[in-house]
Amino acid sequence: MSRRIGIKDVAREAGVSAATVSLVLNDRATTRIPEATQDRVRRVASDIGYAPNTLARGLRTRRTHTIGFVSDRIATTPYAVRMIEAAQEAAREHAHLLFLVSTGGDPEVERSAIETLKSHQVDGFVYACMWHREVEVPAGLPAGSVLLDARPARGAYPAVVPDDRGGAVAAVQALVDAGHTRIAYLDVEEDPLPLASGLRLEGYLEVLARAGITPDAALHVRGASDAAGGMAAADRVLALPPEQRPTALFCFNDRLAMGAYAAARHHGLAIPTDLSVVGYDDQQLIAAELDPPLTTVALPHHEMGRWAVEVLLGVRDRPGPDETEDGVVLMPCPLIRRDSVGPPPTREPGRRRV
């Protein structure tokens, strides 16, 4: 194709200098340029189909209007990807573009990705994890980078993570408010334990304490992080003697809750009449499709993704001290009320076939 048309083509055509064109096109008419000239320049520009070359501009201004978004994975947990969508959306609103890189968790890939991104002169970095983790920030990551769904093991970086403790509090409180006193925590069993596991346990215990309920160790069980694990774990607490058996289950995630539904069925327990259940994650595919629809806690992926780039771009105030903990901001996890929570049964639920 022929030579691309540039700023000086516009200049020649409009009978002004390139500098003037630049000023006009960037609304940088500090030193008043006559409206007439401005209009002419703009019209010519659009007439001859001028399109700016961001590369050249970036070379000169040292700002490229690009952001490097590097994350461990992108497709592992289905809805975490909303962080990316939200980040991109926020970037777009501020006229920035997102370079997306997923490293598969490989430190070498990560290192080289960061170098590559730097050589592309990105204006900043978002370093994201697909689930709440503590991370050793890679050496090459510039100061000022923001951490998303991750808290730095060392060093001070703006960071945002879900308020897992708070989410658990909301969930368990809902159960207590409904009248439950025997509430089990179907925790996850993994090595290492995800941060969220302990945080949600804290929230669970906090609510019990506040409600004057003595925690029963038998009601804190663990299972593999899938429906089968949830079924097995639920089975264990549901098999306890009647006076010890829980009337409500707080599950580490929706998949465990899905298994708990199956276990309840096997035990002839109806939800929420005989047993209340609340999950975590608000995975549409599960939570909304279960019968009855599952009350659960949502992870604020969207909000966190947006937060990260807004902080990076400096268009959002850094957190006040009240909303942070160790300098990382805790994004609230809202309780999504559906139909799996009810008052505890007034009498021992009868066994029945379904």
Add this chain to the structure above:
Amino acid sequence: MSRRIGIKDVAREAGVSAATVSLVLNDRATTRIPEATQDRVRRVASDIGYAPNTLARGLRTRRTHTIGFVSDRIATTPYAVRMIEAAQEAAREHAHLLFLVSTGGDPEVERSAIETLKSHQVDGFVYACMWHREVEVPAGLPAGSVLLDARPARGAYPAVVPDDRGGAVAAVQALVDAGHTRIAYLDVEEDPLPLASGLRLEGYLEVLARAGITPDAALHVRGASDAAGGMAAADRVLALPPEQRPTALFCFNDRLAMGAYAAARHHGLAIPTDLSVVGYDDQQLIAAELDPPLTTVALPHHEMGRWAVEVLLGVRDRPGPDETEDGVVLMPCPLIRRDSVGPPPTREPGRRRV
């Protein structure tokens, strides 16, 4: 910070000219430069921490090693995001970076995103949909852009879509091979109907025809694209008189299949003993968690994502005529065999409580 160190810093330090440094660092030692010099240049470069500026290089060479990936959404259907992951991976393997933009389907956003990407001088575009569609290619999209999970309404573009017809053939054939003759198609009901709906119907009918089975219109039912819709639709065919009732269900997707499982339960039918079921999409969260695990057809998201960027980068041969249809390549959808398919019951399944 101080001035960035550039190619001429290396040159000065190594006692050569910038041109020489450029040659060496790009392995463009066409005109033999002594090994000694080369080594010195390279050592100095790494010693003083030289990092190339891709912007400047791109300005000069007109190749930026970037790709614009524009898609309608990114987070709608959970596993479609694998296309992005695969695309990014392929890009990385060829030293390219991906600009990710999701437009929310808004044509105006789309147009402006394409312009922005162009002004960033991307080397090419991938235009992606999150589910198999026919699209009106936006005017600004340069020739040579490749379509992903989309076929162009007009114009010739490299494009890749899943082979929905073929996937359905595999699914229904598995049912026929197991001995079924009364096979229902739980189709989706949506306006407009997704391309996949018709394509899978074709596959379904093709297998029946090949097997000498006369299609029964009563066995082609539609439901909303969720578990409830699947349950209702399955309910309708399962309520047919015994001699007309299907012994196997081919479901438009896994969510419908999930509902079919529930309907089967209500009808006292065990899977796969009394009823065989196959789904589509292979959504881990559903297919693998169902009891019994669901036999289903996988969408080749990963392969398609990779294909798109490899074709764009010219590192993959364009399709031979055999693998295409109207110039768009059909990526095979593999059947994932799990445990929901068995031989038809030898006698009428008895009603029983579970």
Add this chain to the structure above:
DNA sequence: TTGAAAGCGCTAACAG
């Protein structure tokens, strides 16, 4: 074999 010089397209001082 290497260096000098001329830009890629744009912005930013500084004069006029």
Add this chain to the structure above:
DNA sequence: CTGTTAGCGCTTTCAA
């Protein structure tokens, strides 16, 4: 108010 002059950091003829 506007044009001239320098580059941003790199690649690439073209000479030497």
